[in-house]
Amino acid sequence: xxxxxxxRRTHILIPNVSxxxxxxxxxxxxxxxxxxxxxxxxxxxxTFCRLHAGTSVNKxxxxxxxxxxxxxxxxxxxxxxxxxxxxxxxxxxxxxxxYDWKSAYKNCHFGIxxxxxxxxxxxxxxxxxxxxxxxxxxxxxxxxxPTVFSDLSExxxxxxxxxxxxxxxxxxxxxxxxxxxxxxxxVVYPTPSTPFATSRPMAxxxxxxxxxxxCFDVFLDDHLGVIVHxxxxxxxxxxxxxxxxxxxxxRPERADEPLPRNALIAVSKLIAEGCLTxxxxxxxxxxxxxxxxxxxxxDKYRLYTEDIRALLTKEGHVVPLAILNTLYGxxxxxxVVVTAMSHCLGRIHSAKQRAEGAxxxxxxLSRAERRxxxxxxxxxATAHAGVDINTIVTRLADAFILTDACMYQVGGYDxxxxxxxxxxxxxxxxxxxxxxxxxxxxxxxxxxxxxGRLNPGxxxxxxxxxxxxxxxxxxxxxxxxTASPQTLLLARLLSAVCLEYGICCNSQWRMGLDNVVPDLxxxxxVLSRASSTEQNYVRALLLNAAHNEFFGVTRATHAxxxxxxxxxxxxxxxxxxxxxxxxxxxxxxxxxxxxxAFVQSVRNGAYSAPRNGNPFLVAGSVQxxxxxxxxxxxxxxxxxxxxxxxxxxx
Numbered sequence: 002x003x004x005x006x007x008x009r010r011t012h013i014l015i016p017n018v019s020x021x022x023x024x025x026x027x028x029x030x031x032x033x034x035x036x037x038x039x040x041x042x043x044x045x046x047x048t049f050c051r052l053h054a055g056t057s058v059n060k061x062x063x064x065x066x067x068x069x070x071x072x073x074x075x076x077x078x079x080x081x082x083x084x085x086x087x088x089x090x091x092x093x094x095x096x097x098x099x100y101d102w103k104s105a106y107k108n109c110h111f112g113i114x115x116x117x118x119x120x121x122x123x124x125x126x127x128x129x130x131x132x133x134x135x136x137x138x139x140x141x142x143x144x145x146x147p148t149v150f151s152d153l154s155e156x157x158x159x160x161x162x163x164x165x166x167x168x169x170x171x172x173x174x175x176x177x178x179x180x181x182x183x184x185x186x187x188v189v190y191p192t193p194s195t196p197f198a199t200s201r202p203m204a205x206x207x208x209x210x211x212x213x214x215x216c217f218d219v220f221l222d223d224h225l226g227v228i229v230h231x232x233x234x235x236x237x238x239x240x241x242x243x244x245x246x247x248x249x250x251x252r253p254e255r256a257d258e259p260l261p262r263n264a265l266i267a268v269s270k271l272i273a274e275g276c277l278t279x280x281x282x283x284x285x286x287x288x289x290x291x292x293x294x295x296x297x298x299x300d301k302y303r304l305y306t307e308d309i310r311a312l313l314t315k316e317g318h319v320v321p322l323a324i325l326n327t328l329y330g331x332x333x334x335x336x337v338v339v340t341a342m343s344h345c346l347g348r349i350h351s352a353k354q355r356a357e358g359a360x361x362x363x364x365x366l367s368r369a370e371r372r373x374x375x376x377x378x379x380x381x382a383t384a385h386a387g388v389d390i391n392t393i394v395t396r397l398a399d400a401f402i403l404t405d406a407c408m409y410q411v412g413g414y415d416x417x418x419x420x421x422x423x424x425x426x427x428x429x430x431x432x433x434x435x436x437x438x439x440x441x442x443x444x445x446x447x448x449x450x451x452x453g454r455l456n457p458g459x460x461x462x463x464x465x466x467x468x469x470x471x472x473x474x475x476x477x478x479x480x481x482x483t484a485s486p487q488t489l490l491l492a493r494l495l496s497a498v499c500l501e502y503g504i505c506c507n508s509q510w511r512m513g514l515d516n517v518v519p520d521l522x523x524x525x526x527v528l529s530r531a532s533s534t535e536q537n538y539v540r541a542l543l544l545n546a547a548h549n550e551f552f553g554v555t556r557a558t559h560a561x562x563x564x565x566x567x568x569x570x571x572x573x574x575x576x577x578x579x580x581x582x583x584x585x586x587x588x589x590x591x592x593x594x595x596x597x598a599f600v601q602s603v604r605n606g607a608y609s610a611p612r613n614g615n616p617f618l619v620a621g622s623v624q625x626x627x628x629x630x631x632x633x634x635x636x637x638x639x640x641x642x643x644x645x646x647x648x649x650x651x
Contacts, residue, residue, distance in 0.1 A: 042141060043141070044140075044141040044142045046142050047059050047140065047142045047143045047144070048060070048142075048144075058143060058144075059142075059143065059144040062143075062144050062145050064144075064145075067145055067148040067149070068148055068151075068152065070147060070148045070151060073337075075218065075219075075220035075225075075284060076283070076284045076286065076337060077337075077393070077394070078218055079218055079225055079227070079283065079284075079288075080288075080295070080390050080393055080394055081203065081205065081209060081394050081395070082209060082216060082218070082227050083095060083227060083288070083290055083293070083390065084200045084201075084203055084206075084293070084390060084391065084394050085200075085203065085206055085209040085211050086211050086216075086227060086229050087197070087198070087199075087200040087290070087293065088200040088202075088203070088206060088211075089211045090211075090213070090229045090231065091197060091199070091200075092197055093197075093229050093230045093231060094187065094190075094229070094230040094279055094290075094291070095227060095228070095229050095230075095279065095290035095291075096187060096226070096227075096228045096229075096230065096236070096239075096277040096278060096279060096290070097225070097226065097227065097228075097278065097279070097280075097281035097283060097288060097290060098226040098228065098239065098240060098274070098275050098276060098277060098278070098281075099223060099224065099225055099226065099270075099274040099275065099281060099283060100223075100224040100226070100243040100244065100247070100266060100270075100271060100274075100275055101222060101223055101224075101266070101267040101270040101271075101274070102154070102222035102247070102265055102266065102267065103263055103264060103265060103266060103267040103268070104263070105150060105154075105221065105222035106138060106139035106140065106141060106146060106150060107138045107139075108138070108251075108265060109138060109139045109146075109149065109150060109153070110137060110138050110139075111136065111137060111138060111139065147221060150221060150222070151219075151221060153250070154219045154221060154222055154224070155219060156250075157219070157224065157243065157246045157247060157250060158217050158218065158219040158224060160246050161217045161224070161242040161243050161246055162216060162217055164238075164242050164245070164246065165214050165215045165235075165238040165239060165242050166212075166214050170238075172237050172238055172241040172245075173237075175245070176241050176244075176245055177241065177244040177245040177247070177248035177249075177266075178248055178253060178264075179244045179248065179264070179266065179268060179271060180241075182268055182271050182272050182275075183240050183241060183244060183271070183275060184240070184275070184276045184277065185233075185236050185237050185240045185241075185277065186277070187230065187236070187277040187278070188276050188277060188278040188279070190279050190280075190291055191280075195291055195292065197291055198291065198292050198293040198294075200293065200391065201391040201396060201397075201399075201458055201460070202396065202397040203394055203395055203396055203397065204395045204396060204397050205395050211229075213229060213231040213232075213235065214235060214238075215227070215228040215229075215235060215238060215239030215242065216228075217242070217243065220284060223283075223284070224243045225283055225284075226239055226243070228240075228277065236277060239277075240275070240277065243266075244266055244271065244275070247264070247265040247266040248264065248265070248266070250265060251264055251265035251266075279291045282298055285297075285298070285301060285334060286298070286338065288390075289387075292387075293389060293390045293391060294387040294388065294389065294390065295338055295387065295388055295390050295393070296384065296385055296386065296387035296388065297335065297338075297381065297384040297385045299385070302381060302382075302384070302385040305331050305332075305335075305381055306378060306381055308324075308327075308328060308331075309328070309374050309377060309378055309381075310378070312324070312328070312366070312374065313371055313374055313375070317365065318365055318366040318371065319363055319364070319365045319366075320352070320356070320363060320364060320365075320366060321356070321362060321363045322353070322356035322357060322359075322362040322363060322364070323362075325349070325352060325353045325356055325364065326353065328349070329346065329349055329350060329353055332345070332346055332349065332377055333346065335380065335381065335384050336476075338384060338388050338393060339380050339383055339384045339388060340475065340476070340496075340499075340505075341380055341383075341496030341497075341499060341500055342377065342380045342384075343475075343476040343477065344476075344477050344489075344492040344493055344495070344496050345373045345376050345377050345380065345493075346373075347477065347489075348367070348369055348370045348373050349370060349373060349374070351370075352364045352366055352367075352370050376493070383500060389457075389458055389503065391458050391505075392458060392460070392503070392504070392505035393505070395507075396460035396505065396507070397460070398460050398461065398462035398507070399455070399456075399459040399460050399461070400415060400416070400417075400449060400454065400455055400459060400460075400461045400462070401415060401416045401461075401462050401464060402415050402442070402445035402446055402449060402461055402462070402463045402464065403415070403445075403463075403464045403465070404438070404441030404442055404444075404445045404463065404464075404465050405438070405441065405465060405466060406434065406437035406438045406440065406441045406467075407434075407437070407582065408425070408431075408434060408437065408570075408573075408579055408580055408581070408582045409424065409425050409580065409581060409582065409583065409585070410422060410423065410424050410425060411423050411425070411437050411440055411441045411444070412441070413441050413444070413445040415445070415449055415454065417454055419448070419449070419452070419454070421444070421445075421448060423444065425437070425580070427586070429580070431579055431580045432487065434467070434570075435467060435469045435470055435473075435488075436487065436488050436491075438465055438466075438467035438469070438470035439467075439469075439470040439473050439474075439488065439491055439492075440491060441465065441470075442463045442465060442470055442471075442473075442474055442495075442508070443491050443494055443495045443498075445463060446461050446463060446495065446498060446499075446504075446506055447494070447495075447498045449461065450498055450501075450502040450504060455502060455504050457502065457503035457504070458503060458504070459504050459505075460504070460505050460506070460507065461504060461505070461506040461507070462506075462507050462508070462509055463506055463507070463508050463509070464508075464509045464510075465508070465510070466510065467510075468510050470508075471508035471509065471510045472508070473488075473492060474495070474506055474507070474508040475506075475507070475508060477489075477492045564626075564629070565625065565626040565627075565628070565629025565630050565633070566629060566630060566633045567608075568603060568608045568626055568630075569582065569599065569630045569633070570582060571607075571608060572598075572599045572602055572607075576595065576598070578595070583634060596627075599630075600623060600627060603622075603623050603626050603627075604623050
């Protein structure tokens with residue numbers, strides 16, 4: 002790009018011009034024979050602004066005038082479609098043809114008022130002169146361009162889904178000019194004797210209509226087909242629909258066309274990827290519809306691993322921001338399929354943030370960040386080996402794990418009748434309640450897998466009353482500043498368990514009022530010396546009592562009790578006994594003193610805002626809080642001092 006002075010001269014000579022630099026991105030371009038050749042693509046950085054901050058083209062786009070675009074769901078949508086199709090057609094081949102637009106954005110021309118908004122400058126032919134280059138077509142870098150182009154590609158996709166179901170269309174008589182480049186003969190699977198894998202029930206299966214006709218989806222300029230071999234007519238219709246519509250949209254040229262132009266469809270990619278094959282590279286992933294396996298392609302696996310190893314062996318481990326951005330984007334791409342990768346990205350994201358704030362836009366990787374990169378290498382190998390698509394889609398649960406935790410005990414059970422409880426050792430370093438809730442999830446899943454109650458491909462639904470722990474089960478963004486090392490280790494352990502046993506897990510938040518049984522298990526410490534038969538007898542009675550007690554009162558009562566216990570936990574943290582909220586390690590006289598102090602804190606309004614100008618709570622509210630805490634102690638089998646109620650009235 003030319004100097005700042007040349008940019009200013011351009012602004013003076015061309016009214017309303019917006020000048021930004023070009024970029025060049027290297028990529029591998031697919032050839033007709035299936036090979037890939039190194040090529041490049043020019044990008045236009047339209048977030049760049051030299052003259053006034055916040056005045057770049059992308060900053061001035063009226064996004065509210067554009068149709069909404071949602072990124073990150075095309076691959077998941079395709080995988081759900083494949084599983085739904087396999088669920089209905091268990092012994093039929095499923096083919097994945099792919100169709101690309103040729104030079105997609107270059108087929109969309111700017112309006113006359115937009116031309117000057119996408120300009121760049123460079124040195125002119127003569128000394129001290131400036132040459133302004135103005136883009137006539139959509140650029141790679143303009144934020145509205147994906148939305149505007151998707152209006153066209155979505156139109157083609159919707160029309161194709163209608164066309165293949167139209168009985169009046171006969172591909173033999175109405176077809177595109179690319180008929181010679183279209184193959185309707187299925188590609189033979191590498192090992193024809195390989196059986197068709199079994200799909201597992203999805204939670205959203207009924208929402209995906211499957212009628213045996215070809216179906217198409219799209220991501221920007223990539224049209225993705227799912228064609229099940231129900232008949233030869235279905236194969237022919239599926240293979241010809243997209244090429245015909247792109248040919249019509251591009252208007253076939255006449256013999257005397259004054260402005261010759263290329264076809265809208267990329268013919269070389271049509272030959273290489275438009276075939277009826279059960280193995281196809283789609284959106285950066287190799288999908289095998291026969292075995293229902295998705296894997297990272299060999300070229301990407303080699304590139305990603307080589308780049309990570311180069312960083313790990315780099316002297317000083319100082320990495321520029323541009324490399325960190327590329328690396329982080331690639332690993333996020335992998336985490337879509339290998340969800341365990343999401344537990345390794347927190348520290349890498351922190352390194353990226355440090356580089357963004359550094360003067361020279363670089364960061365030195367810490368030892369912990371380098372360990373995370375080593376873990377990423379192992380997960381990349383897992384991605385390359387392949388992942389069962391059944392473990393990625395939204396599934397019906399095969400097993401249920403229900404857990405709960407308090408500050409001194411964690412417990413849970415599953416629907417097979419297996420219950421467990423673990424007491425936090427005395428003297429252990431205090432952890433946040435979110436940690437103990439997360440620990441309950443991880444232990445419950447691990448125990449079920451270790452004891453053989455889960456099979457490969459099973460989906461576990463972990464249910465608890467802590468929203469944070471439920472979110473961590475699927476994805477975490479832990480770093481050294483945001484989480485304890487123990488929490489990060491738990492997340493890594495969960496990832497290892499899921500990979501080793503070939504299972505997937507989802508989480509479901511459950512209101513604390515409904516989490517009766519796990520709550521009871523995590524807080525009951527009696528019967529430690531009783532036999533298993535005796536324990537089971539008493540627990541069954543307790544569970545029935547808890548059920549009757551719960552449904553015998555209104556939800557408003559439960560809400561008040563939960564609020565009371567929350568206030569007690571806050572008081573225990575401020576008073577320094579958060580690790581012993583039930584006061585098991587103090588005598589009755591000390592308990593009485595702490596209760597009196599707690600009552601006064603409630604009366605002082607320490608946990609609620611003042612009402613009607615009165616900073617103190619009324620006696621009824623204070624008594625309600627004390628009753629709620631007393632009930633929690635009673636449910637845990639612990640009695641509060643007998644003089645507590647008398648002391649609270651003083």
